[in-house]
Amino acid sequence: MGTYEMFWDCGFCGTTKLLGKSQRHCPSCGAPQDEDRRYFPAEHEKVAVEDHVFIGADVECTACGSPNSAAAAHCVGCGAPLADAEEVERVETVVAGEQSGTLEERRSTPPAPVRPPPRPTLGQRLKRTDRRVVIALVLVFAGLVTALLLWSRPTELTVLDHSWQRKVDVQEYSQVSGGNWCDSIPSDAYGISRSERVREVNRIPDGEECYEDCSTSNSDNGDGTFSQSTSCSTVCTTTYREEEVYDTWCDYTVDRWITVDTHTTSGEGLMPPPHWATPSVSNCASLGCTRIGNKRGTYTVHLEDSDGRDGRCRYDQDQWAAMPVGARYEGRKRVILGSPVCKALGPRIE
Numbered sequence: 001m002g003t004y005e006m007f008w009d010c011g012f013c014g015t016t017k018l019l020g021k022s023q024r025h026c027p028s029c030g031a032p033q034d035e036d037r038r039y040f041p042a043e044h045e046k047v048a049v050e051d052h053v054f055i056g057a058d059v060e061c062t063a064c065g066s067p068n069s070a071a072a073a074h075c076v077g078c079g080a081p082l083a084d085a086e087e088v089e090r091v092e093t094v095v096a097g098e099q100s101g102t103l104e105e106r107r108s109t110p111p112a113p114v115r116p117p118p119r120p121t122l123g124q125r126l127k128r129t130d131r132r133v134v135i136a137l138v139l140v141f142a143g144l145v146t147a148l149l150l151w152s153r154p155t156e157l158t159v160l161d162h163s164w165q166r167k168v169d170v171q172e173y174s175q176v177s178g179g180n181w182c183d184s185i186p187s188d189a190y191g192i193s194r195s196e197r198v199r200e201v202n203r204i205p206d207g208e209e210c211y212e213d214c215s216t217s218n219s220d221n222g223d224g225t226f227s228q229s230t231s232c233s234t235v236c237t238t239t240y241r242e243e244e245v246y247d248t249w250c251d252y253t254v255d256r257w258i259t260v261d262t263h264t265t266s267g268e269g270l271m272p273p274p275h276w277a278t279p280s281v282s283n284c285a286s287l288g289c290t291r292i293g294n295k296r297g298t299y300t301v302h303l304e305d306s307d308g309r310d311g312r313c314r315y316d317q318d319q320w321a322a323m324p325v326g327a328r329y330e331g332r333k334r335v336i337l338g339s340p341v342c343k344a345l346g347p348r349i350e
Contacts, residue, residue: 003048004047004228005022005041005047006021008023008224010029020033020223020224021049022076025077027072027076029074030074038224061075061077061080062080153335154332155340156305156306156349157311157340158327159323159328159329160303160304160310161269161325164300165264165266165298166274166277166296168262168279169259170260170290171258172257173285173288178252180249180250181247181249182249185250189254192251196249198244199245201245204242205238205239206240207239208236212235215231216230274317300312300314301313301314301323311333328348329345329348330349331344331345
């Protein structure tokens with residue numbers, strides 16, 4: 001553990017990086033050290049207390065005997081003016097703030113302006129923001145957008161017209177190629193060919209890798225110095241090796257009904273009523289035979305709201321057929337999108 005000088009900045013004249021223990025007063029203006037302005041130095045700037053008893057000693061204060069730099073105008077120990085200070089032998093010079101150079105050089109060269117710290121970038125500002133706050137804001141924004149899209153208001157819906165569409169699939173009994181691990185193939189598979197493949201890769205523990213994890217912490221001693229300690233711990237992680245596991249893969253053929261064609265019928269209005277296409281099929285059960293497959297229909301009602309805006313809703317066939325042209329219903333419409341809320345269709349208005 002080492003003990004080092006803390007830094008402080010003079011709030012009266014702007015001198016920076018003054019030593020917390022050695023310089024109790026600002027050497028430029030004599031202002032006393034403000035404990036609230038002390039801070040830890042950067043790692044490459046830290047000054048060990050035990051090695052710097054006479055830091056930058058050029059003159060000795062006649063009031064308290066403290067050693068000071070010849071460039072200082074006031075004693076760093078008591079703040080007294082150094083006009084009558086006695087010169088002493090220099091032991092070591094440490095630049096702190098703007099205390100470098102001779103007194104004549106400091107008097108002839110105006111101090112450099114104290115520049116404000118650079119403005120943090122957007123990325124730096126975001127990194128300092130609690131991620132949970134950002135996530136919460138995103139969720140709130142998404143909720144507001146969803147609420148706006150779903151926002152609806154009452155309206156009157158009038159039936160303008162109807163349309164419908166029906167589809168019939170035609171299936172053929174055919175040979176279908178497939179592949180799977182041999183313990184999972186269909187029971188009616190045939191024409192099977194086998195091969196060895198890697199089914200999975202296992203990670204097998206294979207020792208450890210260890211390293212020293214060290215961290216350095218600073219502790220304010222309250223007297224212008226700070227103690228720095230380093231703690232280390234051994235961290236070990238398990239290493240793994242990969243082991244391939246082989247199994248038997250089967251390529252096979254099965255006979256299945258597959259959709260080979262779709263026949264569509266469509267129309268406008270309630271009459272003539274919707275009807276299905278009648279494709280020609282063989283209705284046998286051997287390879288190459290055909291049959292009727294899935295049937296599906298959509299039934300659309302064309303509506304106009306009280307603002308004269310058109311919309312479309314899909315219903316089952318019975319409800320679709322029970323809504324004649326000109327019938328009026330209580331309903332709702334989206335405020336943002338302007339479309340009718342199909343599931344919110346109310347009773348008929350007589």
